[in-house]
Amino acid sequence: MEKFEFNKAERDHIEKIIARYPDSQSAVMPVLWMAQEKFGHVEPDVQKLVAKTLDLPEAHVYGVASFYTQYYKEKMGKYVLDVCTCLSCQVCGGYDMLHYIEEKLGIKAGETTEDGMFSIQSVECLGACGYAPMMQITNDIYVNHLDKAKVDKVIETLKQGKMPEFEPIPMRVAEKS
Amino acid sequence: MPEIFIDDQRFEFEGNPKVLQFVLDQGLELPFFCYHPSLSIPANCRQCFVEAGTPVFNRETNSYELDENGDRVIRWFPKLMTSCSLEATDGMVIKTHRSSEKVARGQKDTLEFILINHPLDCPICDQAGECPLQIQTYKYGPEGSRFEHKKVHKPKRVQLGPNVVLDAERCINCTRCVRFTDEISKSKQLSIVSRGDKNYPLTAPGTEFDDPYSLNTVDICPVGALTSTDFRFKARVWEMNQTPGIDMTGSKGTNIDLWVRNNLVMRITPRYNPDVNDHWMPDEARKDYRRINENRISRPSIKLDGEQVKTSWNNAMLTFNEETGKVKPSEILVIGSPHASVEDNYVLSKFFNRLGVSDVHFANDIEKGRGDDFLITDDRAPNANGCRFLGFTEHDPAALGKAVSASGVKMVVILGDDLIGRGAFPAEAVQGKFTVFMGTNNCDTSNAANLVVPITCSAEHAASYINEAGRIQRTIPAKETVYTSRRLNLEMSLGRLDHFATKFDNWESDDNKVDCIPAWEFLIRLVQETGGDLTYTSSREIMDEIASAIDTFSGVSFERMDDEYGIPLKKENQPQGKTV
Numbered sequence: 001m002e003k004f005e006f007n008k009a010e011r012d013h014i015e016k017i018i019a020r021y022p023d024s025q026s027a028v029m030p031v032l033w034m035a036q037e038k039f040g041h042v043e044p045d046v047q048k049l050v051a052k053t054l055d056l057p058e059a060h061v062y063g064v065a066s067f068y069t070q071y072y073k074e075k076m077g078k079y080v081l082d083v084c085t086c087l088s089c090q091v092c093g094g095y096d097m098l099h100y101i102e103e104k105l106g107i108k109a110g111e112t113t114e115d116g117m118f119s120i121q122s123v124e125c126l127g128a129c130g131y132a133p134m135m136q137i138t139n140d141i142y143v144n145h146l147d148k149a150k151v152d153k154v155i156e157t158l159k160q161g162k163m164p165e166f167e168p169i170p171m172r173v174a175e176k177s
Numbered sequence: 178m179p180e181i182f183i184d185d186q187r188f189e190f191e192g193n194p195k196v197l198q199f200v201l202d203q204g205l206e207l208p209f210f211c212y213h214p215s216l217s218i219p220a221n222c223r224q225c226f227v228e229a230g231t232p233v234f235n236r237e238t239n240s241y242e243l244d245e246n247g248d249r250v251i252r253w254f255p256k257l258m259t260s261c262s263l264e265a266t267d268g269m270v271i272k273t274h275r276s277s278e279k280v281a282r283g284q285k286d287t288l289e290f291i292l293i294n295h296p297l298d299c300p301i302c303d304q305a306g307e308c309p310l311q312i313q314t315y316k317y318g319p320e321g322s323r324f325e326h327k328k329v330h331k332p333k334r335v336q337l338g339p340n341v342v343l344d345a346e347r348c349i350n351c352t353r354c355v356r357f358t359d360e361i362s363k364s365k366q367l368s369i370v371s372r373g374d375k376n377y378p379l380t381a382p383g384t385e386f387d388d389p390y391s392l393n394t395v396d397i398c399p400v401g402a403l404t405s406t407d408f409r410f411k412a413r414v415w416e417m418n419q420t421p422g423i424d425m426t427g428s429k430g431t432n433i434d435l436w437v438r439n440n441l442v443m444r445i446t447p448r449y450n451p452d453v454n455d456h457w458m459p460d461e462a463r464k465d466y467r468r469i470n471e472n473r474i475s476r477p478s479i480k481l482d483g484e485q486v487k488t489s490w491n492n493a494m495l496t497f498n499e500e501t502g503k504v505k506p507s508e509i510l511v512i513g514s515p516h517a518s519v520e521d522n523y524v525l526s527k528f529f530n531r532l533g534v535s536d537v538h539f540a541n542d543i544e545k546g547r548g549d550d551f552l553i554t555d556d557r558a559p560n561a562n563g564c565r566f567l568g569f570t571e572h573d574p575a576a577l578g579k580a581v582s583a584s585g586v587k588m589v590v591i592l593g594d595d596l597i598g599r600g601a602f603p604a605e606a607v608q609g610k611f612t613v614f615m616g617t618n619n620c621d622t623s624n625a626a627n628l629v630v631p632i633t634c635s636a637e638h639a640a641s642y643i644n645e646a647g648r649i650q651r652t653i654p655a656k657e658t659v660y661t662s663r664r665l666n667l668e669m670s671l672g673r674l675d676h677f678a679t680k681f682d683n684w685e686s687d688d689n690k691v692d693c694i695p696a697w698e699f700l701i702r703l704v705q706e707t708g709g710d711l712t713y714t715s716s717r718e719i720m721d722e723i724a725s726a727i728d729t730f731s732g733v734s735f736e737r738m739d740d741e742y743g744i745p746l747k748k749e750n751q752p753q754g755k756t757v
Contacts, residue, residue: 044382051381057359058381063368067376124373 077119088129179267196260211351212261226257228272304401306414338386345377348402354394364388418672420655428556430644435655440689442466474631506533508587514594515558518640524697540577562643578602597621631693650743
């Protein structure tokens with residue numbers, strides 16, 4: 001079994017994080033995040049490490065980790081496609097996009113392709129209702145105004161190992177009448 | 178004194194009570210799920226909504242502002258308030274569902290939301306009948322749901338730990354169980370996991386809910402989400418009758434309720450006593466119902482040619498009197514029991530005092546390291562202090578073993594204590610000595626005894642026990658013996674089945690009654706057999722006599738024990754333990 005540990009520099013950094021808050025419980029999210037950046041996931045053993053480091057109950061850390069889809073509770077593909085299926089996206093075709101991606105990659109939401117390239121998640125609101133339907137890639141770039149052609153293009157780009165470019169959203173100017 | 182107006186009725190209050198607790202303390206009703214008086218207040222179920230307002234106080238005139246009718250002007254909180262977390266302030270005005278349409282509507286709508294994903298499987302749910310969600314839905318809920326979509330499905334039958342099963346779909350996320358493990362048992366093993374409509378309480382991956390107090394979460398769960406592995410599907414709540422009792426597995430004196438159906442104790446739950454166990458009890462103690470139901474000694478037996486045979490009560494009494502007549506008082510070793518009641522021990526000592534035996538002995542039952550700082554004690558016996566306060570001589574089990582083996586001892590009388598089974602002495606130690614065992618369950622000691630007298634256990638008699646802190650509390654008969662009847666003993670509780678079932682109903686049974694009598698009753702019958710004058714008609718009478726005869730017990734009576742949740746015996750009256 002893989003053993004998970006923080007090194008000295010990381011532990012020092014964690015001390016600094018803890019010092020920002022009144023108690024160590026408040027540090028659970030940034031430390032989980034640190035762990036995910038280091039190990040690529042927060043599997044139960046990593047959660048245990050975080051709990052031990054912060055002297056918190058394991059159940060509490062698990063509760064926090066399981067609340068957010070952004071924490072990966074198991075090993076994920078290189079690119080995680082978080083397709084928003086919350087209200088606004090749902091109304092604008094979020095599920096159509098999700099099902100299209102599922103079909104295209106041959107996996108269901110919550111699964112990872114065999115080559116370890118892609119995972120799909122159906123997630124709650126990412127705060128981009130104005131650009132629905134949308135998805136986020138591996139907790140990073142937002143891809144907005146999804147349609148089938150755009151999904152094809154994004155997946156092609158990712159297959160080449162490139163992240164899609166950041167899309168600046170133009171301010172809508174009220175039409176002059 | 179500060180005042181508060183609830184539904185236009187004026188109350189005075191002291192300190193800083195929360196509105197919900199204050200309302201409940203007045204005997205009024207307000208629905209709630211997540212609030213628990215012994216836990217922190219998260220206000221997350223939103224069921225205890227009230228309208229609340231405070232009077233407008235004018236600092237310049239230093240008086241309350243009045244409207245044209247001369248009534249105080251009330252500044253209302255803009256939205257409904259959760260009364261559980263709202264602190265009462267002077268002059269506060271509260272409107273509950275009794276006087277406010279808005280509150281009634283709020284409660285109804287909250288319930289509709291709570292019920293959106295709740296499976297309506299009450300007919301197969303163990304909680305049905307004692308379910309706050311079920312009761313409050315009847316009282317305050319909507320008649321039906323407007324939600325026509327598929328309910329969210331979550332894990333069912335999750336074995337959280339050795340004693341608790343989770344049905345996540347039934348959970349309403351009140352977090353009582355999580356707060357219990359965080360704040361009371363401090364194992365912190367539970368947490369609410371996942372998010373939104375998918376969340377439910379769970380342990381961390383790879384760990385199990387093995388908290389020694391885990392079953393308390395089942396008691397406080399306001400729905401059927403957490404159920405007891407052991408009690409699951411055994412009995413419906415309304416089939417059982419509920420009788421207060423005292424825990425027999427430790428010296429804490431935990432207050433319990435015994436739930437009886439057809440004279441079998443189906444389960445044991447904690448009973449509130451702020452001075453002893455609050456609302457809680459350990460899991461281990463709940464398994465004590467087995468001792469009450471199973472492997473009981475029924476009818477006396479006598480050892481003939483090395484084999485025990487059942488015999489009549491008459492024969493048992495004749496044999497007993499015959500044997501005591503054969504030996505000198507100094508050759509009888511009388512052993513009382515920290516597992517038996519004060520009354521039984523007292524009458525035992527009185528009986529043998531009459532015969533000229535001055536000393537009664539007992540062996541403490543202490544397992545070092547068993548206890549914790551909460552409700553589990555090192556002492557495994559409920560009444561060691563009872564024996565001490567009656568002036569019995571205390572021994573370590575091994576020391577008592579030596580006394581039993583002494584050659585001068587010809588007759589050994591043991592009251593309700595499996596001394597051989599718990600290793601005080603081997604069965605050979607009593608060989609050749611006439612051994613009388615008055616006990617409740619078959620055990621190594623009863624097997625070795627020449628005369629076995631079946632006596633009632635804590636679930637079958639009214640008797641008192643003194644806990645480690647010197648608090649005397651009493652039991653009430655919960656279960657009938659062959660010689661008692663629910664309908665005749667007015668102290669016994671009658672459940673629905675007891676009330677309404679007849680002998681011809683197939684769910685009613687006369688079985689499970691043990692042929693036994695209280696130890697004191699056997700002893701006074703022995704006296705009466707020989708024309709003596711020892712008479713008691715009830716254990717109540719015995720306690721009255723103890724109270725007048727022994728300083729430690731002065732002022733103690735069953736009535737006071739009932740009224741005051743047990744009585745702490747006065748420290749200055751408590752004797753120093755006599756040890757050898």
